[in-house]
Amino acid sequence: MLKKLFITGSTALMLIGCSQEPEHTYSEPLNQSDSVRQELISDHRAQPVAMLGYEHVYVAGSEIERKDCARCHQPGVEPYRDASMPLGQDAHWDVVIHHAGSMDCFSCHKQEDPRRLVSVIDQDATLETAYLHCGSCHKNELQSWLGGAHGKRVTGWDGVRIIENCTACHNPHAPAREKVIPVAQPTVTPDRAKRN
Amino acid sequence: MKEGLEKNTESCCADMVLKKKGSRRGALAALLGGAATAAASTAGAALATEEERELKRIKRNEFFQKYYRAMTEEERAATVARFERKTKLETGMDVQIDSTSARPGVLFGYAFNISKCEGSRECVAACVQENNQDRTSNMQYIKLFExxxxxxxxxxxxxxxxxxxxxxxxxYLGTQCFHCENPPCTKACPTGATWKEADGIVVVDYNWCIGCRYCEAACPYFARRFNWKEPEVPAEEINPNQHYLGNRMRTKGVMEKCTFCIQRTRKGLSPACVEACPTGARVFGNLLDPDSEIRWILAHKKVFRLKEDLGAEPKFWYYAD
Known part of the structure; x- marks a missing residue:
């Protein structure tokens, strides 16, 4: 189900007054030009989704990708271990894992290179393509995310579709969302509040 | 013709106006304009500065302006420029008022994920900020129900x-204007001040609204809000990106409502509530685009709408994972 890529020329055609093609009854995006698309994609450091049929969807980058795991984790160098602590917690003591009960670091991270992730969808899954890893178990969520029912789009409704990665909203080590204090609901009028 | 009358206003007397051929609206405007000029000359001290006189003139022209849908493109541009100047004189703020029309091939639709919304009310706050709602009466378009x-x-x-x-x-279930495809509110309006645009957005011409509130009574979803008092927004909080049919400054005695952020969505941006939502529970898009997210939701999720039996056909669907 390879989806149709937007045709760059059609906006220009519409501008000079040509009639729209009959099979496209919907309007072509406004921010259609290559330069605008590229600007949005580079602004969000977005990468196309590495899945067949969704290459026109882009995933926004995040801060975690800048962490330099190779400063400690190097091939052939055994990471520091403190046997009195759970595996991984000795070095990353700030990471608390609240995810599906009995998971540890290497349920998700590959031991030889922590930037690479375990995935049944694609063995080359990395932090940038975390959805390949998350979607290995959460298949319904992955489908909804690709379709648009789950997750958040960072660009407007029109034009290139850039969406957030799973890890933008969910802490991968404790993915359940935390409770929030809602924005205060103001009373209808200050006078009424005084009377009550 | 209207511009001609306005130019002649200063000199013409009532007889000349009445003999002149033209619309009754134009003649009345010219008559009152003459009266206002006479009053101004006697009470010169009250209208001291040039700015005050200009504001007076703008307000008079506003009172006699045409129905938005009947305006030509030039008249719309002139009206918009007048409102920009009015805001500048009243608040000192430079605002840009847009009058972009609906794009063909676009029909806006909205989906709300009731299993994802956390009830944080970020959408409500963003909406108030974006749409210049009255801060003193705390008017809000969105309501979240627990x-x-x-x-x-x-x-x-x-x-x-x-x-x-x-x-x-x-x-948590959020409500706002659902922009019905068969809107009962527009049928109740005696002046035609509210209508459905070609892209499905139900809008209000604030200058044509007489404040009878029939539309508020007709709306089955309690989506319309009335300005019981002159709306007040601190100058530094005014959103300068405005649309004539959207978030431009309203006055006392007119109806207003959610416009799907017409000033944003007609430029390809998402509404402020969608952008502010921390969970992505709000999805907005083009119902005519088969590749859009909203179409995927309608095709793959169990969706429902409120009070479907009324036949208003709201373009606002709720769904759950």
């Missing part, structure tokens, strides 16, 4: 919760 189980309607929901959210076992 619901439990199948309540049948939002009437059992609590919209004034003030505790940590989400509460286990409860869900």
């Amino acid at each position: 619901m439990e189980g199948d309540m049948g309607s939002v009437h059992g929901g609590d919209s004034e919760y003030s505790h940590e959210t989400p509460v286990d076992g409860k869900y």
Whole structure:
């Protein structure tokens, strides 16, 4: 189900007054030009989704990708271990894992290179393509995310579709969302509040 | 013709106006304009500065302006420029008022994920900020209801919760204007001040609204808001990106409502509530685009709408994972 890529020329055609093609009854995006698309994609450091049929969807980058795991984790160098602590917690003591009960670091991270992730969808899954890893178990969520029912789009409704990665909203080590204090609901009028 | 009358206003007397051929609206404007000029010359001290005189002139022209849908493109441009100047004189703020029309091939639709909304009310705050709602009466277009189980309607929901959210076992359902495809509100309007645009957005011409509130009574979803007092927005909080049919400054005695952020969505941006939502529970898009997210939701999720039996065909669907 390879989806149709937007045709760059059609906006220009519409501008000079040509009639729209009959099979496209919907309007072509406004921010259609290559330069605008590229600007949005580079602004969000977005990468196309590495899945067949969704290459026109882009995933926004995040801060975690800048962490330099190779400063400690190097091939052939055994990471520091403190046997009195759970595996991984000795070095990353700030990471608390609240995810599906009995998971540890290497349920998700590959031991030889922590930037690479375990995935049944694609063995080359990395932090940038975390959805390949998350979607290995959460298949319904992955489908909804690709379709648009789950997750958040960072660009407007029109034009290139850039969406957030799973890890933008969910802490991968404790993915359940935390409770929030809602924005205060103001009373209808200050006078009424005084009377009550 | 209208511009001609306005230019002649200063010199012409009532007889000349009445003999002149033209619309009754134009003649009345010219007559009152003459009267205003006479009053101004006698009470010169009251209208001291040039700015005050200009504001007076702008307000008079505003009072006699045409129906937005009947305006030509030039008249719309002139009207918009006049409102920009009015805001500048009144608040000192430079605003840009847009009058972009609907794009062909676009029909806006909205989907709301009741299993994802956390009830944080970020959408409400963003909406107030974006749409220049009155800060003193705390007008809001969006209401979030804390619901439990199948309540049948939002009437059992609590919209004034003030505790940590989400509460286990409860869900949050947001309402706003649903931009019905068959809107009862526009049929109730005696002046035609509210109508559905070609891209499906139900809008209000604030200058044609007489404030009778029939539309408010007709709306089955309680989506319309009335300005009981002159709306007040601190100058530094005014959103300068405005649309004539959207978030431009309103006055006392007119109806207003959610416009799907017409000033944003007609430029390809998403509404402020969608952008502000921290969970992505709000999805907005083009119903005519088969590749859009909203179409995917309608095709793949179990969706429902409120009070479907009324046949208003709201373009606002709720769904759950």
